[in-house]
Amino acid sequence: MKILVxxxxxxxxxxxxxxxxxxxxxQGRSLPEGVVVEESSLSGFLLLDLLVDYQKAVIIDxxxxxxxxxxxxxxxxxxxxxxxxxxxxxHQLNLATVLKLGDSMxxxxxxxxxxxxxxxxxxxxxxxxxxPLVQKAIPRAVRLVEKELLRMAKG
Numbered sequence: 001m002k003i004l005v006x007x008x009x010x011x012x013x014x015x016x017x018x019x020x021x022x023x024x025x026x027q028g029r030s031l032p033e034g035v036v037v038e039e040s041s042l043s044g045f046l047l048l049d050l051l052v053d054y055q056k057a058v059i060i061d062x063x064x065x066x067x068x069x070x071x072x073x074x075x076x077x078x079x080x081x082x083x084x085x086x087x088x089x090x091h092q093l094n095l096a097t098v099l100k101l102g103d104s105m106x107x108x109x110x111x112x113x114x115x116x117x118x119x120x121x122x123x124x125x126x127x128x129x130x131x132p133l134v135q136k137a138i139p140r141a142v143r144l145v146e147k148e149l150l151r152m153a154k155g
Contacts, residue, residue: 003032003152004054004110005145006047007039008061014127015120015134019060022116022141029146032153044093048102048109056152057110058145059095062134063117071133073141076115114148116141 007023010016023039031037040050051057063074078099093101095115102109118141121131129135 001034001056001153002054003035003149004051004057005031005035005037005149006050006057006059007037008041008043008059010041012126012128014122014125015118015130016062016123017128018062018118018120018130018134018138018141021130021138022060022118022145025138025142026145029142031146032149034153035149045098045101047095047098048107051099051102051109051113053108054110056112057114058148058152059113059115060141060145061115061117062120062123064120064123068119070119070121070131071137072119073137073144074115074117074119075144076117078113112152114152116144116148 005023005026007019007021009019011020020039023037027037038050040047042050078096099109099113118134118137120134130138
């Protein structure tokens with residue numbers, strides 16, 4: 001079984017790079033057989049190429065919500081994203097729509113996708129590295145992803 005771990009973000013926009021920093025931490029770890037760790041600044045339709053030919057995927061990204069607590073880590077599944085599927089423009093595709101589109105095209109996309117979204121404080125200031133609370137969340141996110149990968153590899 002091939003499992004993709006995909007850290008998303010922009011490492012020069014402060015906390016926006018948190019997904020990439022988590023992926024970099026995972027690259028040096030002992031992970032189950034078949035796990036591939038990648039990092040990317042891509043979004044929308046361009047994510048489709050990265051997901052093809054994997055049976056499962058774990059995606060790590062930043063999130064900024066109105067009521068969120070900085071450093072909090074949310075676990076989201078495809079099911080939670082189903083209501084967000086919409087196709088208005090290929091330039092503004094969200095992950096749920098990308099997965100639906102890939103499936104509709106008959107591509108071999110992951111049957112299971114889990115997203116770990118880390119609540120951020122600043123995703124707009126040009127700076128390398130994360131704010132302190134987001135930086136503290138990185139080791140916790142790494143442990144959560146490692147546990148997720150063990151679960152996925154077993155089933």
